[in-house]
Amino acid sequence: MSQTTPFTGGLYVITYGCQMNEYDSDKMASLLEKTYGLKLVTEPEEADVVLMNTCSVREKAQEKVFSELGRWSKWKAKKPNRIIGVGGCVASQEGKVIRQRAPSVDVIFGPQTLHRLPAMIDEALRVRGDDSIKKKKAVIDISFPEIEKFDNLPEPEVNGVSAMVSIMEGCSKYCTFCVVPYTRGEEVSRPFEDVMHEIEVLASQGVREVNLLGQNVNAYRGEMADGEIADLAVLMHAVRTIDGIDRIRFTTSHPNEMTQSIIDCYGEIPELVSHLHLPIQSGSDKVLAMMKRNHMVLEYKSTIRKVRALRPNLSLSGDFIIGFPGETCDDFKETLALVEELNYDRSFSFIYSERPGTPAAGFPDDEPMEKKKRRLFMLQEVLNKQTLAISEGMIGTVQRVLVERLSRNSFTEVAGRTENNRVVNFEGSPELIGQFVDVEITEGLTNSLRGKLVATPESDTHVAPQYHSL
Ligand code: SAM
Ligand code: F3S
Secondary structure, three states, rough: OOOOOOOEEEEEEOOOOHHHHHHHHHHHHHHHHHHHOOOOOHHHHEEEEEEEOOOOOHHHHHHHHHHHHHHHHHHHHHOOOOEEEEEEEHHHHHOOOHHHHOOOOOEOOOOOOOHHHHHHHHHHHHHOOOOOOOOOOHHHHHHHHHHHHHHHOOOOOOOOOOOEOOOOEEEOOOOOOOHHHHOOOOEEEEHHHHHHHHHHHHHHHHOOOOEOOOOOOOEEEEEOOOOOOHHHHHHHHOOOOOOOOEEEEEEOOOOHHHHHHHHHHHHHHOOOEEEEEEEEEEEOOOHHOOOOOOOHHHHHHHHHHHHHHHHOOOEEEEEEEEOOOOHHHHHHHHHHHHHHOOOOOOOOEOOOOOOOOOOHHHHHOOOHHHHHHHHHHHHHHHHHHHHHHEEEHHHHOEEEEEEEEEOOOOOEEEEEEEOOOOEEEEEHHHHHHOEEEEEEEEEOOOOEEEEEEEEEOOOOOOOOOOOOOO
């Protein structure tokens, strides 16, 4: 702790949205623990500092923020010394409007200024304690000071054997429907050596799997000490050499950034999982053009074909937007046909949500919501069927599982994850945690699988993952 703490209670954090936000929330928690000794609590009533890390990708996510803030104001009325902070993309987009709608908020920070939280909280406490300041305002900093944030965050702390590592921030693609470039700023990559150092520290604390994160992670261009630029492929080749790191994931990717060198990694890096999350949004070239995705369906399919040539068992997932302005029934049928053809695993699909300030917000949109809902339902039916078939196809196969923890249901079982991110529960001792083991899948349940241990830690008998029905 670097200063005497003004707080006696704990820290409560709510996170909405993507993995980048989860990563940022972890960083906020360790920063505030280091600065004020604040420990995370599970009930907001026990907290002196309550933070909300928000998402504005869709309208619903944004509305949740204001309803939650309404509840928090009531708690604050009971304990006025409490600090309320709002961060993330809604904070970035709305700024002081948040304070106008929710006057109990003390601190408003953006995704790129969360490292300044301690200084902002100190300022909020100072303002509160100074009686000469009549109209007390929130402390607001939603600027984009490039990658400064990573230089000011504490060294990573591990809780588990798998860790997320943010390697780039922001997005410069400006799809016509999306707020991210406006709320998180343009693409900025962390220097190569900084990323490597973070992963080395994590590995030295027992981490075996890293998930490299970014809004467009495959657009990573990190400067190296010698002035060269490392892309994601160079980074992954380097990460695989770190002692202890035996599994690499990356999320989330843009189809236009799937360069041949990244595709080649599937043939060259055994530590890279046989899973790819590659959003396409629509199966219609016309809609893709209106979305300004800058690629055609054929190019996307060609990328998938190349990756599957190297990894025939690749599990593919994607993001889909239904009911984009101008999407016709025929456009939607093209999306369905693409999904049927490529066979997706656990994907995300949502109805288009109009985001203020984006170009698509001005596009004419005559399709009734009822029709859009029906299309979404039809798409999700197909996606769910495909996911179920993949889970069922895994029964009887042997999967490489990273054991993460004790099972939640039984003291004699442990739980881990397969390459395609399925949780598997199986009989095993706690010593297996942190090890890669081979598990035969015996049963598929709605949200997880059950299995039987067939080869113990890192033994030579390891079998490459198999899927029956892909
Ligand atoms: N890199 C990814 C890509 O290539 O598309 C984008 C990540 S974006 C933050 C996450 C997802 O949110 C998108 O893939 C898209 O499906 C969804 N999304 C973004 N804006 C949306 C909107 N206005 N309405 C519905 N879904 C949206
Ligand atoms: Fe959004 Fe398109 Fe970037 S979906 S995050 S603007 S690639």
